[in-house]
Amino acid sequence: MPIQAEGLPRKLADPFDMGGGHIDPDRAVDPGLVYDMDPIEYTKFFRCTLDAKDDCDSYMGWLYQLNLPSIAVPDLEGSVTVSRTVTNVGPAAATYRVAVEAPAGVDVSVEPEVMTFTTDGSKNATFKVTFTARRMVQGVYTFGSLAWSDGGVHSVRIPVAVRPVIEDFVADVS
Template identity: 65%
Template sequence: MPIQAEVVIRKLADPFDYGGAHMNPDRAVDPGLVYDIDPKEYTKFFTCTLGPKDDCSSYTVPYLRNPVTVWCTVTNVGPLRATYRAAAEASVGVNIAVNPLVINFKKGSTSATFKVTFTARHRIQGCYIFGSLTWFDGRNHSVSIPIAVRTVI
């Protein structure tokens, strides 16, 4: 039997019900990359007033009609020289473009900014679809964040 959400009207559970991912405690002590966020951004997150240039460890686009772009900054806390590649996983109906797709950290550079653009493939009134954005170095480090997008007419 599929997982059911605990709500008045029974429905199949989705990431809003059971969470977007899990944390591996053994790898948490050496994450490689971390998303920058400060206390002011936490306050904005909890009051639902984050803007497109505020960093957050997830992306939610509740009304995707026209392309939406967000900017994020990550900090390398792993080896001084590291290369990370982005892999975006999206459901049918949404394009996710990451620029740049590759981030190179060299000695002395610790942070990098990238942008993520969400574009609806179809003009439909849809329900939420889910995906993720993962940065990986091809060795030991990968950092994923969940994505939730809903297209509208």
């Protein structure tokens, strides 16, 4: 039976209604890749969210670039590119390949599709994800995921939520 979301009105649960799953302690101590974020980014996020100042002009553009282990694009008109940086905390020499489960009605491309870490190189790698709306729908979130796998022990998956829009309405409350 499909899972129902709590609250009213009743609806089928989507990824916004579900938790992160069960914790696997063995995998938690050896994740392979992590999405690390500088505390300064959190400070700017809270400052711009609670009390927007002059340096918060491009808030949505900046918010898309917040290095979270998820990607949300609440107003996709045309295309948007976001970037994320991962830190390799697994074996020093590793190669990760991306697998994309694109949200319905959205084309997703990742650059680069392969990240290689070497023993004498950087432990950080940045990748860009471009979302392009294929279907012109209004106000409906669609969901997918992006997973980096080393072909062995590590698979690092993040959720993706995209809401394509034709026109931004003040009363649109999906």
